[in-house]
Structures are given as C-alpha cells and as structure tokens.
Amino acid sequence: MSVPTVAVIGGSFAGTHFITALDGLLKNKANIILIEERDHFYNNIAALRSLTETGVAAKLWIPYTNLFQNNKNSKVIQSRVTEIHENTVTLANGDSVAFDYLVVATGSSVPSPSKTTKLTKSEGVSEANTILAAIGAAKSVAIVGGGVVGVELAGEIATDFPAVKVTLIHSGTNVLNRSGAKPKTIELTNKQLAGLKVDVRLNERVVNSDGESSILPGNAGYGLSPFTLTTQSGAKIESDVQFIATGITKPNSDLAVSLGNVLDSHGYIVTKPTGQLTSFANIFAIGDVSTLDSGKLAWFAGQQATIVAGNVAALINGSKAALKEYKASEPGAFLIASIGKNGGVLQSPIGVFGPWLPKQLKSKDMMVQKPWKDLKVDMNSAK
Numbered sequence: 001m002s003v004p005t006v007a008v009i010g011g012s013f014a015g016t017h018f019i020t021a022l023d024g025l026l027k028n029k030a031n032i033i034l035i036e037e038r039d040h041f042y043n044n045i046a047a048l049r050s051l052t053e054t055g056v057a058a059k060l061w062i063p064y065t066n067l068f069q070n071n072k073n074s075k076v077i078q079s080r081v082t083e084i085h086e087n088t089v090t091l092a093n094g095d096s097v098a099f100d101y102l103v104v105a106t107g108s109s110v111p112s113p114s115k116t117t118k119l120t121k122s123e124g125v126s127e128a129n130t131i132l133a134a135i136g137a138a139k140s141v142a143i144v145g146g147g148v149v150g151v152e153l154a155g156e157i158a159t160d161f162p163a164v165k166v167t168l169i170h171s172g173t174n175v176l177n178r179s180g181a182k183p184k185t186i187e188l189t190n191k192q193l194a195g196l197k198v199d200v201r202l203n204e205r206v207v208n209s210d211g212e213s214s215i216l217p218g219n220a221g222y223g224l225s226p227f228t229l230t231t232q233s234g235a236k237i238e239s240d241v242q243f244i245a246t247g248i249t250k251p252n253s254d255l256a257v258s259l260g261n262v263l264d265s266h267g268y269i270v271t272k273p274t275g276q277l278t279s280f281a282n283i284f285a286i287g288d289v290s291t292l293d294s295g296k297l298a299w300f301a302g303q304q305a306t307i308v309a310g311n312v313a314a315l316i317n318g319s320k321a322a323l324k325e326y327k328a329s330e331p332g333a334f335l336i337a338s339i340g341k342n343g344g345v346l347q348s349p350i351g352v353f354g355p356w357l358p359k360q361l362k363s364k365d366m367m368v369q370k371p372w373k374d375l376k377v378d379m380n381s382a383k
Contacts, residue, residue, distance in 0.1 A: 003028070003029055003030050003031055004029075004030050004031070004100035004101065004316055005031045005032075005033060005098060005099045005100050006022060006030050006032050006033070006099065006102070006103070006312060006316075007032075007033045007035060007089060007097055007099035007101070007103070008032065008033065008035065008102075008103045008105060009035050009081050009084075009105060009106055009255070010035075010036060010105035010106040010107055010252075011036035011041055011064065011076070011105075012041065012044070012105065012107050013045075013298040013301050013302060013371075014105035014107070014286045014287030014288075014298075014301035014302070014304065014305050015034065015036070015103070015105035015287075015305075016034075016041060016064075016067065016371075016374070016375065017301065017302045017305035017374070018105065018286065018308060019032055019034060019067060019068070020067070020374065020375075021306050021309035021310070022309040022312060022313060023067075023068055023069055023071065023074070024069070025309060025310065025313040026070075026071075026316060026317075027070040027071065028070060028071045028073075029316060029317070030071070030316055031071060031073045031074055032068060032071065033074065033076075033077060033099070034064065034067065034074075034075070034076045034077070035076075035077045035081055035089065036064075036076060036077075036078060036079075037078065037079065037080045037119050038078075038119050039078055039119065039120050039121060040061040040062055040064070040120075040121045041061070041062040041063075041064060041371060041375060042060060042062075042124065043059075043060040043061075043062065043367070043368065043371045044060075044114065044115045044116070045298060045366060045367050046060055046365075046366035046367060046368045047060065047113055047114055047115065047116065048114060048149070048153050048156050048366070049156060049341075049365075049366040049368070050128040050132070051113060051128060051131045051132050051135060051153075051156065051157075052132065052156045052157060052159070052160040052161065053132075053160065054132065056128075056368065057124070057128035057132075058121075058125050058382045058383055059372075059379060059382045060124070060128075060368070061121035061124060061125065061382075062371055062372055062377055062382075063375075064076050064375070065377060066375060066376040066377055067375060067376075069376070079092055079093065080092040081106075081255045082255060083255060083258040084102065084104070084255055084258055084259055084283070085258060085259070086259075086280060086283075087100070087282075089102065089255075100282065100316075101282050101283075101284070101315065101316070102282065102283045102284065103275075103283075103285070103286060103308060103312070104253075104255075104256065104269060104283070104284065104286075104289060104290070105287045105289065105301075106251075106252035106253070106287075106289045107251075107287055107289055108249075108250065108288035108289065108296065109249045109250050109251075109252060110149070110247065111221030111245070111246070112127070112221040112222065113127065113128065113222060114149045114153070114221075114245065116128075131222065131224065131241075134224040134240075134241050135157060135161060135164065135241055136161065138164055138239075138240035138241045139163075139164065139165065139240055140164065140165040140166075140167070140239040140240050141157055141239055141240065141241045141242070141243070142167045142169060142229055142237050142239035142241075143166065143167065143168045143169065143242075143245055144169050144206045144215055144229065144242070144243070144245060144246060145169075145245035145246040145247065146168055146169070146170025146172060146174075146175035146176065146177075146200070146202070146245075147175075147176060147178055147245065147246070147247050148176065148335070148337045149245040149247070150168055150170065150175075150243075150245035150246075151168070151175055151176060151189060151193070151339060152337055152338050152339070153243055153245055154166050154168045154193060154196075154198045154339075155192070155193070155196060155198075155337075155340040155343060156338075156340060156341075158193075158196035158197065158198050158340065159196060159340030159341060159342065160340070160341075162196075166196075166197075166199065167199045167201060167237055167239065168198055168199065168201065169201045169206055169229070169231070169237065170200070170201065170202055170203075170204070171203065171205040171206075173202060173203060174186045174202065175189055175190065175200065175202075176335070178247070179332065179335050180331045180332020180333075180335065180347075181332065181347060182332070182347060182352060184352040185335065185345050185347045185352050185354075188345045188352065188355070189337065189345050189354075192339045192340075192343045192344075192345070192355060193339065195343075196339070196340060201231075204231040204232070204233060204235060205231060205232045206229050206230070206231050207230050207231065207232055215229070215244055216244060220244075221243070222241070222242060222243045222244065223241065223242040224241055225240070226238065226239070226240050227239065227242055250267055251266070251267050251268050251269070251288060251289045252288075252289055253268065253269050253289050256285075259277070259283070260279070262277055262278070262279065264291060268289065268290060268291045269289055269291065270291050271284070271285050271290045271291055271292050272325075273292070273325035273326050273327070274308075274311055274323040274324065274325055274326075275290070275292060275304060275307065275308040275311060275326060276311075276323075282315075284312070286304040286305055287301035287304065287305075288301065290304070292304050292326050292328065293326070293328045293329055294328065294331060295328075299334070300329060303326065304326050307325070307326045308326075310324055311323040311324055330349075332347065333347075333348070334347065334348055334349070336358055336361065336362055337358070338358065338359075338362050338366060339354075339355065340363065341359075341363055341364055341365075342355065342363065342364075343355035343358075343359060344358030344359055344361075344362060344363040346358040346361065
C-alpha cells in the first residue's frame with residue numbers, strides 16, 4: 001500500500017523540528033524526504049561561540065543519521081531546490097521530486113559568520129577556526145550592528161579575549177532598538193557591555209567602502225586584515241578584524257517565485273495561520289522564510305513546526321477537524337541575548353532578567369548540546 005510523500009526543504013531548526021514531530025505522529029504512514037544543501041545540520045545559534053573557543057566549531061555540525069526514527073523509506077537528499085510547483089520541486093541538477101505535501105523551511109540569509117555560507121562540515125569548521133585564530137592574534141575588533149548578533153559577538157570576544165579592544169558601532173540611538181528591547185533590557189545590556197570594556201558607538205552609520213556597494217570589500221560578512229571603517233559623521237575606526245552584524249539580509253524564498261504571487265513585499269512567503277500558502281492547501285512554510293511570525297527565532301520556528309506537523313498529519317489521516325492555527329508572538333515579547341558565557345539579558349512577558357537567568361538558558365553553552373539530543377546523535381562523536 002502506497003503512502004503519501006511529505007517533502008521538506010531546509011534541514012535547520014524549523015525543518016528538523018517538523019520532521020521529528022511528523023515522524024512521531026505518523027510512524028510509517030508517510031515517507032518524508034528532507035532536501036538540504038548542507039551535508040550536516042548546522043547549529044547557527046552557537047556559531048559565535050565557535051569563533052572564540054577552540055573545539056566548538058566541530059560540535060555545530062550534526063549528521064542527519066538518526067533523523068528518521070520510524071520509517072526506513074524516509075531519506076535525505078543533499079541538493080538545492082530551484083523551483084517549487086504544485087506537486088513537484090526541481091533540484092539544481094534538473095531532477096524532480098514529487099510530493100503530496102510540502103513544507104518550506106529554508107530560513108533566511110545573514111552575513112557570515114553568524115550563519116555560515118559553507119555547505120560542508122569541513123569547510124565550515126575550517127572557516128570558524130580561521131576566524132578564531134585571527135581574533136586571537138588581533139589587537140582590535142570592530143563590529144557593525146548593535147542588534148542581538150552584534151551584542152552577542154561583542155560579548156563573546158570581550159569575554160574570551162579581554163586584551164582585544166572591541167568596538168561596537170550602531171546606527172540607532174540604543175543597542176537592540178530594532179529588537180523591541182525595553183528600557184530595562186537596554187540598561188542591563190549596556191551595563192554588561194561596559195563591564196567588559198566594549199566601546200559602544202551609537203548614532204554612527206558606517207558607509208560603504210570606496211567603489212563598493214557594501215561596507216567591506218566584496219560584500220563580505222567579515223574581514224580578517226587591518227581595515228578602516230568610515231561613518232557618515234566622518235569618524236574613522238581602525239581595526240584588525242571586522243564583522244558585519246546588521247541582521248537578516250533576505251529570506252531564502254527565491255525558489256517559491258515559480259508558484260506565482262506568493263511573496264510579500266519583503267520577500268517572505270505569505271501563509272495562513274495554519275502555515276498553508278493561501279493558494280496551495282498542500283504547501284506550507286515555517287520559520288524565518290514565512291510570514292507566520294515577525295519574530296525570527298528558533299524557538300518560534302519550533303512552535304510553528306509542531307503545529308504544522310499536526311496539521312499535515314491531520315490531513316493525511318483524513319481528520320474532519322479544523323486545522324490548528326499558530327498565534328504570532330507580540331513584537332518584543334521575547335528576546336534573549338548572551339553577553340559572553342557569564343552574562344546576558346532576557347526580556348519576557350513576565351519581566352526582564354539578567355545576567356543569571358539568560359546564562360542558565362543560553363549563555364553558558366549557547367545551546368550546543370540540545371540539537372544533538374534532538375537529532376538523537378551522541379555529541380562525543382563530533383570530531
């Protein structure tokens with residue numbers, strides 16, 4: 001007896017959480033196909049820790065070996081999807097993969113190294129180790145962007161390399177201002193950054209390099225050689241190492257253009273609260289690439305994945321009940337930023353906390369271990 005095929009594009013937090021949930025709900029009632037460019041799961045939450053601590057980089061790459069627990073016919077295809085159609089997707093090599101249901105979980109693009117562009121573990125580990133060595137040899141580091149990534153990166157470097165002068169350059173009036181941070185959150189963040197001797201430059205917008213359309217030559221996300229950044233006010237900031245931490249550049253949604261008018265003005269895939277695309281009841285989108293939530297966090301992506309897995313299972317099982325709907329978070333309701341391994345700030349519906357609680361939840365290990373447990377792989381096998 002044939003069973004339906006559920007294809008999932010993207011094997012990061014949203015995609016793997018969906019697969020784990022659906023695999024548990026349906027057992028052998030569906031064949032699941034994960035289509036992912038990378039040869040391993042990549043834990044970008046802990047990416048910044050790999051730039052300051054030896055041995056962490058290899059632990060960010062986790063094999064998909066035990067992803068499917070209940071159906072031996074489920075599989076992983078390592079490839080890139082170029083087009084999506086109503087019941088098939090086209091791969092980069094021209095092959096097609098048929099599906100009954102599809103979940104798009106392709107995430108978003110962020111300047112490396114907060115999300116690496118490398119597709120293999122060996123390349124990714126090599127990149128992180130190269131950056132780690134450069135920071136260790138530097139006397140000064142400049143970080144452009146005072147959002148969560150910029151604050152976290154400044155905290156990581158200032159904690160592990162206290163002799164390195166760290167300058168955080170932000171165009172806003174306060175750090176974390178685009179993350180919905182409350183005054184208390186900003187106060188706690190500034191206090192901890194000051195304690196680490198991070199030089200925070202506010203209201204300073206860095207201009208593009210001469211003859212370039214980007215801050216660093218070649219639109220690079222980082223630079224590992226001496227370079228002088230220039231701000232609109234004319235300030236010159238010299239550093240040995242530079243990082244661009246200006247947030248999401250774009251959702252990875254180009255593959256969905258082939259479906260017609262399914263993207264909003266910012267490039268996100270428009271979905272109903274059920275996760276379904278408005279014109280395709282069998283196609284869903286979750287995580288950073290979708291409009292399900294303006295909050296682009298792994299935690300929210302996991303909640304979306306759980307609901308959508310239940311909805312796909314209900315459709316496959318022929319349930320007559322209404323599909324469940326995801327309730328988007330309130331902007332700024334939840335924010336957590338590590339500030340080195342010993343600090344951080346947590347903004348939640350019940351209050352603002354720091355540094356002890358965010359340290360326990362995130363900062364002490366940057367959640368290195370959790371994906372290994374979720375993917376049922378022994379972290380001791382990391383090399």
